[in-house]
Amino acid sequence: MRQLIELYGESHLGRRRPAYDGRKSLYAAGPFPFESKEFVVKLAENDDRPAPSGSARKERQFKVAIKLASKSDLHHLREFLRGRQLDVPQETIQVLDVVLREAPSNRYTVVGRSFFGLELGQKGDLGDGLEYWRGYYQSLRPTQMGLSLNIDVSARAFYESILVTEFVAKNFNINFSRHLSDHDRLKIKKALRGIKIEVTHTGYTKRYKVTGVSTQTISQLMFTLDDKKTKKSVVQYFRERYNIGLQHVSLPALQAGSDASPIYLPMELCKIVAGQRYSKRLNEKQVTNLLRATCQRPQQREGSIKEMVMRNNFSGNVLVNEEFGIKVKDELAVLDARVLPSPVIRYHDTGREQREQPRMGQWNMMNKKMINGGRVDFWTCVNFSARAHRDLPYHFCEQLIDMCSSKGMVFNPEPLVPIRTAQSGQIERALMDIHKQCVEKFKQIGVANKQLQLLIIILPDIKGSYGKIKRICETELGIVSQCCQPRQASKPNNNQYLENVSLKINVKVGGRNSVLHDAIQRNIPLLTDRPTIVFGADVTHPQPGEDSSPSIAAVVASMDWPEVTRYRGIFSSQTHRDEIIQDLYKSVQDPQRGLVHQGMIRELLIAFRRSTGHKPHRIIFYRDGVSEGQFSQVLLYEIDAIRKACLSLEEGYLPPITFVVVQKRHHTRLFPMNHNSRDQTDRSGNILPGTVVDSKICHPTEFDFYLNSHAGIQGTSRPTHYHVLYDENRFTADALQMLTNNLCYTYARCTRSVSIVPPAYYAHLAAFRARYYIEGETSDSGSTSGSESRVEFRPLPLIKDNVKDVMFYC
DSSP states (O other), X not given: OHHHHHHHTTTTSTTOOOEEOSSSOEEOSSOOSOSEEEEEEEEEOSSOOOOOTTSOOOEEEEEEEEEOOOOOOHHHHHHHHTTSOOSOOHHHHHHHHHHHHHHHHHHSEEETTEEEOGGGSOOEEEETTEEEEEEEEEEEEEETTEEEEEEEEEEEEEEOSOBHHHHHHHHSOOOTTSOOOHHHHHHHHHHHTTOEEEEOTTSSOEEEEOOEEEEEETTTOEEEOTTSSOEEEHHHHHHHHHOOOOSOTTSEEEEEEOSSSEEEEOGGGEEEOSSOBOOSOOOHHHHHHXXXXXXXXXXXXXXXXXXXXXXXXXXXXXXXXXXXXXXXXSSOOOOOOEEOOOOOEEOOTTSSOOEEOOBTTBOXXXXXXXXXXXXXXXXXXXEOOSSSOTTHHHHHHHHHHHHHHHTTOEEOSSOSSOOEEOOGGGHHHHHHHHHHHHHHHHHHHTOOSOOOOEEEEEOOSSSSOHHHHHHIIIIIIOOOEEEEOHHHHTSTTOHHHHHXXXXXXXXXXXXXXXXXXXXXXXXXXXXSSSOEEEEEEEEEOOOTTOTTSOEEEEEEEEOSTTTOOOEEEEEEEXXXXXXXXXXXXXXXXXXXXXXXXXXXHHHHHHHHHXXXXXXXXXXXXXXXXXXXXXXXXXXXXXXXXXXXXXXXHSTTOOOOEEEEEEEOSOOOOOOOSOTTOTTTBOTTSSBOTTEEEOSSSSOSSSEEEEEEOSOOOSSOOOOEEEEEEEESSOOOHHHHHHHHHHHTTOOTTOSBOOSSOHHHHHHHHHHHHHHHHHTTOSOTTXXXXXXXXXXXXXXXXXXXXXXXXXXXXX
């Protein structure tokens, strides 16, 4: 397209400089002198093959048809921005966005709405054949100020441009001198499939896309020559044709082309093409390296964003500034914000301190006792750490029980069955044995209908067994467990860690750590005046390349009122990458029982009534994990499902619903006007916890706000964006902002306000817990092509009832 504009811009396009979106659309600021026209463009072959002596480089000929498709209506956009029209003129905004992205799209590597390039910052090593590139995110958005350009610095993982053999060596602990097992070959195939590589042994660069790896090794591979008769080995071919003696003949070959006409390439002669984004899951070490390398304090990040804006030089861009007449200011937007007060938190009256009003979003449990301490009569412990000395589990449990007791729990100091140490390779067997021992012990002491309330587990030294432990305990044995890191368990007098663990244990056995004082006083508008249930929901999707894994939807709901601190969680699997929650409500026809009503909302409404003695008179629904493009679809389906679930319980039962989308994955950052002012910043240099913005950068016509409810720890805090899609309860902005901020101080696992409202946070935790139940069951074959049918998802294993009744996911 660039070539076409250069060739025909003056002569055929009416001297227009159009913007191209890289796909099928071309946008111009005015009309072309035609409605439809076909052009011919010739391009040289894109490899580095030398042209034959005395001849021109081989060219390919392309036909490009340009046809008028539509005209964008700027009047519609102006009316929308003035609040006189509700429909978003998305097509017009898209045109202007493409214009602003044209120059960087030609200059940098494009990943979604972000641009990356080595000239945008120094790259760095992530380990295992990956590196990070720096860049920036850019998006044009309608706001109350008009059209706003959202720019933020960004960093992504890319493949290193190294030999494939080097990549394999960095990723897999493989001895190149021996034949690979089928398992190793499948792992290599999964890691390399889809990567673009280039070969240089031909004297010029030619690129291929890896489609797989051969089942045979290089030393075994044969192919038929052009005469259709003669067979030759790959090793012999490279020796005779290129005078190359292949070194790693026990490795499989890379396969390019189709299965019907494969092209086999030795890994040692193939180099990974630079600038390819890595889209799979990073391991823990890589995530740590990426965060460490890209973590910027607010003042530094603000400076980096300003630098990116100056680098873009919109005022000097002929297409943007002159052709389309778009003016972009160089300064960051200045906003009005307010800081919400922190709530008063109540603890038990027997503690020396019964109330706490946190400063800077954090506090501690010193001199306080849990508002409702749980009771643990039956517990035991198993240690899977080989490094720990023999007495470690005994000493650790003693300290942990002392901490739980000091914070208000009733905790039997004696285990139901003896504490034991087991090998990390015998996890399933050890857990089964403990369960069997406990059942026998209950029979022996004559206690009927009792179960082990808590299993304390010191994890193995090597990571990777947590998910297996949780799956066995929660879906097979019905055991609530608390896993502890061996490194932390072995530290003497590790009181902060013990305190945090005690908070988790208390809610796992049915206790409550703290409540909002205003909740007890029935002083929270639209929450404590009438029985109200608060839901949180999220959908998590498998990583790219895992097309056989289902998406998992999780829903949690408050089970206490008016306190709203205890949440029951349930989840279900659904079709791969389906964003709408399918199991909120469903009805099935049973031959014996007739129409049977089911679904997660119905189950949680019944549980709320059983727990509180009230049916909910009001529903507040915080929905995480929805992008803007899915708002209307999710709203229509899920509101309808909630209503049907209510009506299935009682005719005419339709409590008013407030449906709020919670968005954390965005690129809006809020900086203090004065980075050195203690009145505007916390200790990390970030804006204060409780900072809320509901003007200027918010939607022109809809109800949304940005809330920074937490104290910064490191880097730049990301406010959470709350977008109210539906509100039958008629919340004022103040009431919903205050409620949301106050709830952020009720998160059970720590004495800090959190960045995302707890019901949405808990739903996120529950969905990830469910992912552990099916992890390791997927095929090694990797992703399927888009043309293949979707893999049927498997239902999740059921959680035992005694586990489901508590906050097991904490």
